[in-house]
Amino acid sequence: MTEPTDTDVVCFDLDDTLCTYSQDGAAVLSAAFERAGVSQCWDIGAYYDRYRDYLADSTDILDLRRQCFGDLTVAAGHDRAAGEAVADAFEELRDQERIEPLPGARRVVDQFAGEYRLGLITNGPPEMQRTKLEAIGLDDRFETVVCAGYDTAPKPAAEPFDLALEQLESTPERAVYIGNSLSSDIAGARTAGLRSVWIPATGDVPSEPTPEPTHTLGSLEELATPPW
Known part of the structure; x- marks a missing residue:
């Protein structure tokens, strides 16, 4: 990679950057509505847009989903209990799925581990996120793991980036952050002063992404193949 020679830290996002579920969220949500016996009244995008709002006040991922799904279902004109039933069904279906590494994840992380100090900055409950790392065989690769929303404020706040750099004994000028989300990863990295690499989760890439990443x-x- 062709970053300045004083780069000593590389930090990664986790979900849809290094790993993904074997089935996409939209399909799981549709099945969850069906299992709960509730007519689908909102889509997975509504959940993705709102879930960060519940990170600080939830005890675990099921509690987060029950709060969020309940609010979304009430806003759609249905009972909160119906939304909570969908959350419970979603949890059951997710538990049956596999976590899979994205192509190149292990090779890149292994390569970078020999060149940089590595950190992981992820929005999500610590137990769930560490379970994902174990499932993809990367649980021992990162010197620090910051679960934003639990250890700190959620991304895109600067706090999780600041904490990771403090633990890695580095500064924003010497660090790069890699993630898939413009609104969470790239915005957070920019706020904290890190250079950023955006790897979109889909092929639908805007010509002028906002906020603008350092690299796409x-x-x-x-x-793993310079230059970038």
Whole structure:
């Protein structure tokens, strides 16, 4: 990679950057509505848009989903209990799925571990996120794991980035952050003063992404092949 020679830290996002579920969220949500016996009244995008709002006040991922799904269902004109039933069904269906590494994840992380100090900055409950790391065989690769929303304020706040850099004994000028979300990863990195690499989760890439990342790549595998 062709970053300045004083780069000593690389931090990654987790969900849809290094790993993903074997089935996409939209399909799981549709099945959850069906299992709960509730007519689907909102889509997965509504959940993704709102879930950060519940990170600080939830005890675990099921509690977060029950709060969020309940509010979304009430806003759609239905009872809160119906939304909570959908959350319970979603949890059961997610538990049956596999967590899979994205192509190139292990190779890139292994390569970078020999060149940089590595950190992980992820929005999500610590137990769930560490379970994902174990499932993809990367649980021992990161010197620090910051679960934003629990250890600190959620991304895109600067706090999780600041904490990771403090633990890695580095500064924003010497660090790079890699993630898939403009609104969470790239915005947070910019707020904290880190350079950023955006790897979109889908092929639908705007010509002028906002906020603008330092670099945009098509896949994790491109990280291992300079220049970028």
